[in-house]
Amino acid sequence: MEITVEAIVFLVFSAITLGGALQVVLTRNLFHAALYLMLSLFGVAGLFVLLTAPFLAGAQVVIYIGAITILIIFAIMLTPQVTRVLKVHHTQWPVALALAALLFVGLVWTQTPLADELGADGWSADFTVEDPADVPADSLTDLGKSLVDPERYMLPFEAASLLLMAALIGAVLLVNRPDDNPDAEAAPAAGARPDQSG
Amino acid sequence: MTDTLVDIGLSHDLAVLIAKLVGVFVVATCGLLWTLFGIWLERKVSGRLQDRLGPNRVGPFGLFQTLADTIKILLKEDLVPDGADRWLFNLAPVLSTFSVLLLWVVIPFSAGWIGTDLSIGVLYLLAAGSLGMVATLMAGWGSNNKYALLGAFRAVAQLISYEVPMVLAMLVPVLMTGSMSLQAIVEGQYIAYGLAIPLTVFIFLASSLAEIGRAPFDLLEAESELVAGFHIEYSGMKFGLFYVAEFLHAFTVGVLATVLFLGGWRIPFVSAQDTPALLGFGSLLIKSLLVYLVIMWVRTTLPRVRIDQILEFNWKFLVPLSLANLLVVALLWKIVPDTDQIASVNDALLPTLVLLTANILLIVVTSLILRERGRRERAHIAALYGPVDGAADAAPAGVGD
Amino acid sequence: MTLNEWIFVGLFLMAGWMLPVVPLLLGYWLAPRRPNPVKKQIYECGVQTVGSAWVQFRAQYYVFALVFVAFDVELVFLFPWALAYNKLGLFALFEMAVFILLLVVALVYTWRKGALEWS
Known part of the structure; x- marks a missing residue:
């Protein structure tokens, strides 16, 4: 591989992504793990920029760092005394x-x-081009067009909305189970859900 | 500047790099220096609004008050509480300020005066904003203090909630311009968008007030229940940085409102090409300060609301309203002919008038619904606790049911 | 090259964080540091702190976060749509209305189920 600025930046962001991911697994502190996850996802956003997909990079930061990891941290805070986990079960x-x-x-x-x-x-996908530098300047507009084009991604697009709706209703049902203490019960059960909405 | 560097014998790439690096420091330093003046201005204006004098001892009109405060805060002992997560505790204030400075990267200060004109400018603003959220969480967690943690979580619950209507408001200028680049949005405003879509401006300002945690949405530092919120354990310069971040963010909101809705650096009745850069900057500054004045005015006038009211106001009022608003604007934008090729004030006139009429109608309808709800709410309260006197009318209408 | 516009952001990420660090370092050198056990106590309105700071939070926070995630994903989808809107037909508006309405249905459901109440 030729050493260009892009190659160096690529290596840096790859290192951030992988290093962050590794720390997520290795650190004992759940809160730190969530923050390392943010770091790792941030590295991915950087890689998207390098691929001249700035919209994906923005979406990555806004959704994954700004929403889903926050959701994970909220879920962590709902679990009682997670810092006290001394023995790690790695079976x-x-x-x-x-x-x-x-x-x-x-x-x-x-x-x-x-x-x-x-x-x-x-x-x-249709967007694939050989050289990232060849990405047309109006690729964002093209993305917008293709999302509502019945012959391209209209159906997945509307299905995404349906999925979001299902996720919301499911969450409400989980939290609103009658006759139990929502604080103690509902949260861990709902903790596994964030992937769905992404 | 690039040309000068090339002239003295640097390669083109290196010259670009150095010019950009200088740009980085100029943008960031100006941001921080501006706070020195801005905080004085804010204290002076809120003093006047509340019938006080404000700072008036240090220097003429108390101008050097912030400088004196800075020296004082630099010399203050810096305490790290027992059991604090040292790294996060120290990182949080830096990240907090940095996330606000990041916003300045894409703000068009004038024609050509912009850090970088990203094609995803508006989305970038959101992304940078979410880093501030992380800083708040870090501070709350790192302090090892119940109030700090509670304050941080309340703050984040508020931040994420109000991000929804804020983004929906920001989408309207994007839709009208057909671009996310902030420079393009400014240049597209032959007539300031704010004149066509006052309701969107209201939604943006209201949700932004919550995003920056200013009164009436400043309950993350509600002294009576949370002491000082997430930065309770901070002292010295670390606290100072949080303060700077808070001020700078508030002012940046004023700038953003100007860029998105008030024509940015454009001067009314002057075309974008004919605007001299310096005058454009002055225009942006004046408009931003006016918006900021409104923010200060609201802060000094309105009482703080409760957390349940804050969240209900958002999810049950602002979000539905902003969704309806977006759809109405989108529909009209399609119905009014030739909205996709606006290139002069005359072209923009018809859409502006139509949108303004629709906005007034929307506002009237919303007010009627709110009035009806408020009446029912009062009747409900009266049925429970006996008749309510006039003072209760001040309760925010439309929240709760 | 289209990456050019990002060089500034990259440089800012590398260099911009130093500016808030400078005052911190100044404070570090200038300010006195004489900690003692009493000073380092966690602040709790003048009484000794009881228990860990890690108190369990109410599930309500989680519901709001979940509703937010759903809306956030929707908002990001709205961006390319708004961007291309001038070049789209009326059909695009209809589609987006369906997209938004589906989520509004979910919001109304959440509302009616009382999950948006704080207390």
């Missing part, structure tokens, strides 16, 4: 490792030029 890590490896191989298989050589059908 499931081989499974997690296997799944992560599988996902990695799968992504490489389907998303990289390697895919063509291996004979798999690479799946890519």
Whole structure:
């Protein structure tokens, strides 16, 4: 790889992303883990900028750092005495490792030029161009058009709204279960949900 | 500046880099220096509004009061409480100020006077704003104090809630301009958008007041219940930085309202190309200060509201209103012909008049609904606690049910 | 190159944070530091602090955060739509109205279920 400014910036943001992610797993303090998650997601936003996808970078920061990690922190605060966890139960890590490896191989298989050589059908959106510098200046407008174009992404777009609605109603149902103490019960059950809305 | 650097024998890329680096320091330093003057101005004006003198001892008209305060705060002992999360405790004030300075990167101060004209400018503003939220959480958590944590969480609950109507208001100028770049939004305002969409301006200002935690939404520092909110354990310069961030953010809101709704650096009846950069900057400054005056006025006049009222006011009033507002503007923008090729004051005249009429109608309808709700609310309270005297009319209408 | 507009942001991220740090460092050098156990106590209105600062929060915060996440995602979708609006037909408005109304239905549901009440 040629050493250009872009390459250096890429390496820096990759390091931020991976380092942050690693700390999320390694740190014992849940609050710190959430902050490291923010750092990691911020690194991803930087990578999006490098790919000349500034809108995705903005959306990444606004949604993931500004909303979902905040939601995670709120969920952390709902759990009683999480700082007191002294013993860490790490019994499931081989499974997690296997799944992560599988996902990695799968992504490489389907998303990289390697895919063509291996004979798999690479799946890519219409926006893909060879060189990031060739991204047209009005790609944002194009994105807006394609979101409401019945022949392109209209259906997923409306489905996203439906999903958001379902997430909201589900959350209300979880919190509003009758005859129990919402503070103690509802929150951990709802804690697993943030992914849905993203 | 780039040209000068190239002339003395630097490569073009390096020259650009140095020029931009200088720009970074100019923007950031001006931001911080402005607070020295701005805080004095704010104290003086709120003093006058409340029939006090305000600072008047240090220097002429008390002008050097902030300087004296800065020296005092620099020399104050800096305490870190027991059990504090040192790193987060120290990082929070820096991040808090930095997140506000980040906003200044995309603000067009005049034609060509802009840090960088990002194509996603408005979205960038939101992204930078969410970093401030993180700083608040860090401060609350790092202080190892119940009040700080409680204050931080209340603050964040308020910040995230009011972000929704604020963004919905910011979307309206984006829609009318067809661009997220702030410079494009300024240049697109042949007639200031604020004249066409006063309701949107109201929504933006109201939600921004909550975003900066100013009265009447300043309950994150409600002395009576939370002592001082998330920065209770801070002393010395660290507290100073929070103070600077708070002031600078409030002023930045004034600037943003000007850029988005009041034509930014444009001077009325002068085309964007004919505006000299310096005059444009002066125009922006005057308009921003006027908006800021309104913010101060509201702060010194209105009492603080409760947290339940704050959240209900947002979700049950501002959010539905701003959604309806966006749809109405979008509909009219499509119905009025040729809104997609406005290039002069004359082109903008018809859409402005139509939107203004629609806005007045919307405001009337909203007021009628609010009045009806308020009447029912009062009847409800009267049924519970006996008749209410006139003073209760001051309760914010439309919240609660 | 379209990345050019981001150089300034990158530089600001690298250099801008130093400006708030400068006054902090000044304070660090200038201010006296003579901590003692009493000074370092956590402030709690003049009494000794009882228990940890990590008190359990009410679930209400979480509901508001969830409602916010849903709306935030919607808002981000609205940006490209608003941006391209001048170049879209009336159909786009209809679609966005459906998109927004679905979420409004959810908001009304949340409201009616009383999840938006604070107390």
